[in-house]
Amino acid sequence: MIRQFCAHATSEVNSLVKRYASLAFAAAMVLAILSQGVAIAQEPAPKPAPAADAPATAPAQTPAQTGPTEATQAERDALLNERLKQISAKRPQDWSAEVLAERVAIAYRGFNFAQLKKVYNTGREEGRITITTTTGDLGGEYTRRHSTGAKMTLDRVRLDIIFETSPKPESHLRYSLTYNGASVWAAQDQRYTTPDPAAGIAFKASVLNDYTALFRYQDEGATLKRLGVKRLQGIDHEVLEMTRPEIGSMRFFISPKSYKILHIEYDVTLGEGQAPVVFRESYSEWKVLQEVLVPGRRKLRQNDVLVQTIDLNSATYGVTLDDNVFLQL
Numbered sequence: 001m002i003r004q005f006c007a008h009a010t011s012e013v014n015s016l017v018k019r020y021a022s023l024a025f026a027a028a029m030v031l032a033i034l035s036q037g038v039a040i041a042q043e044p045a046p047k048p049a050p051a052a053d054a055p056a057t058a059p060a061q062t063p064a065q066t067g068p069t070e071a072t073q074a075e076r077d078a079l080l081n082e083r084l085k086q087i088s089a090k091r092p093q094d095w096s097a098e099v100l101a102e103r104v105a106i107a108y109r110g111f112n113f114a115q116l117k118k119v120y121n122t123g124r125e126e127g128r129i130t131i132t133t134t135t136g137d138l139g140g141e142y143t144r145r146h147s148t149g150a151k152m153t154l155d156r157v158r159l160d161i162i163f164e165t166s167p168k169p170e171s172h173l174r175y176s177l178t179y180n181g182a183s184v185w186a187a188q189d190q191r192y193t194t195p196d197p198a199a200g201i202a203f204k205a206s207v208l209n210d211y212t213a214l215f216r217y218q219d220e221g222a223t224l225k226r227l228g229v230k231r232l233q234g235i236d237h238e239v240l241e242m243t244r245p246e247i248g249s250m251r252f253f254i255s256p257k258s259y260k261i262l263h264i265e266y267d268v269t270l271g272e273g274q275a276p277v278v279f280r281e282s283y284s285e286w287k288v289l290q291e292v293l294v295p296g297r298r299k300l301r302q303n304d305v306l307v308q309t310i311d312l313n314s315a316t317y318g319v320t321l322d323d324n325v326f327l328q329l
Helices: 002-020 025-037 073-088 097-107 113-120 197-208 211-216
Strands: 122-133 136-147 156-163 173-179 184-188 191-193 223-232 235-244 248-254 261-268 277-289 292-302 305-317
Touching: 073 097, 097 211, 097 223, 097 235, 097 248, 113 211, 113 292, 173 197, 184 197, 197 261, 197 277, 211 235, 211 248, 211 261, 223 248, 235 261, 277 305
Parallel strands: none
Antiparallel strands: 122 136, 122 305, 136 156, 156 173, 173 184, 184 191, 223 235, 235 248, 248 261, 261 277, 277 292, 292 305
C-alpha cells in the first residue's frame, strides 16, 4: 500500500514538474523523499562540513532605531501609541517606504526593528505540515529551529519532518533539511543524503525570503520602494518592494487596515535555463507569542498553485540552541 501511494505521489510530483517546468521546495522535497522510499538502498551522502563562513554563534544585533528594548510591554505600548500618532499625522499615501515599514513593525507590537529581531533571534516551532497534490495530501509533524546571523545569508534553519507514510508510527519516514549559513544538507531516517538540487535552492530561498526580512532591511543594506496598491485574492494590499544587493528583490503585500504582512512574493530560478518560479507565501491566523505577532498558518504557492501548508501548534523564541543542531544529525 505504501509503495503504491509513493508511486502515485511521485507520478503526481513529476506531472507538476512537467507542467510548470520547475520544482517548488515542497514538490522537490517530496519527489526526493518518495523516490528514495521506493528505490534500492543507496550509500548515504557524506556528513556535511561545518559552514566555514558562518559564525559559531549569532552576534549581538545593533539596534536599527532608537527605542527601549528592555521596557515592559505597557511602556512599549505607550511609546507605540505615541509614535503611531506621529506617523498618522500624515496620510498613508504620503508615507515614505521606510515609514510604511515602521508602521508594519508597530503592527507586530515592536517599538523598533531591534526589539523584534531580539524576539526572533532564535526559536523552536512545532506543528503540522501538509504537502498538496491533486491525488491527495502527504502530511506529518514538523519541528523548525532557527538562529539568526548578522545577515540573512548567515541565518541557520533546520526543518525536521516525520511524514505519515505508514499506519505504524515507528515506520514513518523521517526527513531533515538544514541550511547552515552556507549550504543545504539533508538526512533521511537518520542517514545523510544528497538533497535534490532544486529542493536545496528553494529551501535556501525560503530562508532568505521571509516576512521577518522586512524587520532587518537596514542590516541587510536593502532599499525599499512602494509599488502602490495591488488587488490579490479580492483584497487591496499596499505593496512594498525590498531589494538586497546579494539576494535580489522580494515583495511584501500589506493590509492597509491592520498593516500586517499578508503575503510575500519572490522569484527563484531552480535550474539552469529554466524560467524563474514565483513563490508566494501567505500568512493568517495570527497569534501573540512572547508579546509579538506570529502567523499560525502559512500557505506556500508556486506559480499560484498551492503546494504546502504549515500550521503552527507551539513556538518558543529566544531559546538556547546548540550549534551542532545546524551542522550535523
